[in-house]
Amino acid sequence: MIKYLDATFTKVNKLAGVNMTIPKATKSKLKLSRYFTTTLGVGGVTLGVINSSIPLLVLGTISTISSIATTIEIRKM
Known part of the structure; x- marks a missing residue:
């Protein structure tokens, strides 16, 4: 993909x-x-759950998905 x-x-x-x-x-x-x-x-999801902050939870989830996609790209190299 890269x-x-x-x-x-x-x-x-x-x-x-x-x-x-x-x-x-x-x-x-x-x-x-x-x-x-x-x-x-992980920090975004944790703070989003603790503070009941939807934007932090969403950003943390997107960042976690990004790290999973990066891991897949590393394996392809």
Whole structure:
């Protein structure tokens, strides 16, 4: 999925006339991202449940789903 998005962004940048290089995702960068989003996700869900805050609960859930998707992408590399 990451390779597909990189190719799409490169095509869009060429069509728009923008000269921009997109950094390549490596396993180490993805692992760091996974740890960060997992921490934010667990914290958001925990605070959302404790404070009965729906926005925090939703953001924590989205962040947790993002860490799961990142884990799948790491396994594909």
